[in-house]
Amino acid sequence: MLERHEVETFLTLAEELHFGRTAQRLRVTTGRISHVIKKLERHVGAPLFERTSRRVTITAIGRRLAEDLTPLVEQMDAALLRAITAGRGVTGRLRVAFLGEYVAPVLSKAVTLFTARHPDCDVEVREVQLYNSRASLVDGSIDVLIASFPFDGMANGPILMTERRLLAVPADDPLAAEKSVSLEVLADHPVIQYPEMTSEEFKKNRTPSRTPSGRPVPKGPPGTTFSEMLSLVAMGRGVLPVGEQTQRYHPRPDIAYVPIRDAPPIERGPVWLESNTTAWVLEFVRAAADSVR
Structure with a gap:
């Protein structure tokens, strides 16, 4: 055996x-x-x-x-x-959340399919912010979160969305006129930082401390919410690598979005606490994957 x-x-x-x-x-x-x-x-x-x-x-x-x-x-x-x-005495309730408006349509499709398959389970939908996304999973306020990978210390489901990376820069910055930029330009500009409580692996992925060639990246001020981080960009306090959906959901006359030609795509999908892997959670992750096929 x-x-x-x-x-x-x-x-x-x-x-x-x-x-x-x-x-x-x-x-x-x-x-x-x-x-x-x-x-x-x-x-x-x-x-x-x-x-x-x-x-x-x-x-x-x-x-x-x-x-x-x-x-x-x-x-x-x-x-x-x-x-x-x-x-654990499952009550027939699943609490799901999204981080960022751009993943809300994906979450909506997943909820619709999950509800059709499991009408006896009540699904609550919430929005979380950068500062409380991780805490909401840890304290059990939510069961599953649709967010960006990587999310260290958590179970990650299949990739539901991929998008290329752009660099958010002030509209009057010379970089705004470029057709594309390299990750190496991060060494020449302060980079706006995510909140301290954000996943460490996520921050390394989105706001690295060094460029691919090893040049140090200067740190700009941190923001509490994503909108606040974009406002810091608009005020000329730094630049910020973002996903291409940001251009659609956060169009601003004081910010330009320039493609980063040598950056890997951003990946998003379901995230949940390993110790909270219930049958409902796995069924929702399966529905989420099926809903984008």
């Missing part, structure tokens, strides 16, 4: 095909991953992976084992979640 950690290690390595990334996901050492896989291969009596100094590939036996185990693990997880949900 296989132990749960052995199955989890095997399936994660089968997905990642990289010992380092597998160890990082499972929060153990690469030595521990290697030990578990070798033990499992001895139990099976055949190699499950082929390793070289450059790559890891899964064998035919390993692939078949992964295909057989995956649905079994999913069924076990579903059964456990049903038990946890029953133990």
Whole structure:
């Protein structure tokens, strides 16, 4: 009989095909991953992976084992979640929230589909701000939030939206006349900062401390809300990388939005507290994913 950690290690390595990334996901050492896989291969009596100094590939036996185990693990997880949900006394109420007007239409579609599938569950919809989005998840005020990735310390659902990045600059700034800019220009201008309580990984992603070449990025003043941050841009206190939907939902005569040509896209989707993974939460995440297909 296989132990749960052995199955989890095997399936994660089968997905990642990289010992380092597998160890990082499972929060153990690469030595521990290697030990578990070798033990499992001895139990099976055949190699499950082929390793070289450059790559890891899964064998035919390993692939078949992964295909057989995956649905079994999913069924076990579903059964456990049903038990946890029953133990917590689910009231038939789900509280969902959005951060930013641009994700509201996506949330609306998800709520509509979820409600059609589960009419016995009452869905409350709220809006949160930068300063209270994380706290609302932690204190249980909301169950699921549609927001930007990454959101460290939280479970993240599938990507529902992607958008290119723009740089918000004062309308009278010379950058406003450019067709596009590089991330390197961040080293030449103060960058408006997000509130202190915002997710650290999110801030690193949106307002990095260094450019791709390693140049330090000067910090501008922080804002409490997104509108306040844009006002700081308009007043010439700094620039701010934003998503392209900002141009549509926050058009301002005193701000210009310039495409950043070498920046990766912004990704948005559902976020929730790992310890609050109820059956309702997972069903809503599934509905959200289905609603954008």
